[in-house]
Amino acid sequence: MARKPFIAGNWKMNMTAESGKALIAELKPLVKEAKCNIALCVPAILIPAMVKAAKGSKIKIGAQNVHWAASGAYTGEISCEQLKEYGVKYAIIGHSERRQYFGETDEGVNKRTLAALENDITPIVCVGETLSERENGETENVLSRQLENGLKSVEDITKVVIAYEPVWAIGTGKTATDEQAQETIKFIRKKLGKLFGVKNANRVVIQYGGSMNAKNCKGLMAQPDIDGGLIGGASLKTDFAIIVNYNK
Ligand code: PEP
Numbered sequence: 174m175a176r177k178p179f180i181a182g183n184w185k186m187n188m189t190a191e192s193g194k195a196l197i198a199e200l201k202p203l204v205k206e207a208k209c210n211i212a213l214c215v216p217a218i219l220i221p222a223m224v225k226a227a228k229g230s231k232i233k234i235g236a237q238n239v240h241w242a243a244s245g246a247y248t249g250e251i252s253c254e255q256l257k258e259y260g261v262k263y264a265i266i267g268h269s270e271r272r273q274y275f276g277e278t279d280e281g282v283n284k285r286t287l288a289a290l291e292n293d294i295t296p297i298v299c300v301g302e303t304l305s306e307r308e309n310g311e312t313e314n315v316l317s318r319q320l321e322n323g324l325k326s327v328e329d330i331t332k333v334v335i336a337y338e339p340v341w342a343i344g345t346g347k348t349a350t351d352e353q354a355q356e357t358i359k360f361i362r363k364k365l366g367k368l369f370g371v372k373n374a375n376r377v378v379i380q381y382g383g384s385m386n387a388k389n390c391k392g393l394m395a396q397p398d399i400d401g402g403l404i405g406g407a408s409l410k411t412d413f414a415i416i417v418n419y420n421k
Pocket of ligand 1: 183185338342343344345346366383384385401403404405407
């Protein structure tokens with residue numbers, strides 16, 4: 174079965190209800206003919222308003238994190254049940270900013286991923302190496318560790334989306350070359366094959382993320398193992414629609 178391309182935006186801690194609604198209103202007609210799955214992962218407080226704004230369009234609203242517990246004393250966190258109440262279908266998990274600034278570990282990524290899957294929320298599990306790790310030739314070891322630990326006990330890997338996001342390319346304007354991204358994502362697929370079987374690995378949607386924009390999206394999306402993009406900066410403007418329509 175062919176993998177359906179998937180372009181997701183990550184608004185991070187940007188936008189307000191007003192500016193978000195305005196952007197989604199602009200995007201709606203522009204993404205009407207898109208052939209890929211589309212999501213915008215927005216700040217939690219904006220989820221209800223953005224779900225309403227995106228209604229009747231191809232844009233699904235996602236979260237930027239999710240907690241593993243059903244409820245309880247976890248100040249500042251959000252449960253799957255709370256997300257599901259608003260029809261949230263996707264959640265980014267283990268973004269490098271969560272790992273870097275908020276102490277997110279592979280173990281936490283694993284617990285969040287399993288909880289999302291149990292609740293029919295598609296986890297977009299982020300993996301990626303830092304610049305020094307790449308320069309020291311540690312990329313494959315780092316990715317292997319993140320995948321092995323982050324995806325432990327996952328029963329159906331085809332229900333997980335992986336986002337390969339080299340940390341040195343996020344928000345820096347420095348994109349991985351088409352070849353670098355393809356080569357690393359091919360490695361990720363091979364690793365998934367070892368962990369979950371080649372047949373299953375060949376069905377997993379793997380996105381590239383890291384300064385993907387309206388100009389470089391075509392080249393990246395043309396790579397055989399790249400099935401989509403996780404888009405930060407360019408998802409805050411109508412350029413997002415150009416990326417969604419990369420094949421036009
Ligand atoms: C991201 O937030 O996941 C990301 C890839 O950001 P940017 O596109 O701005 O590099």
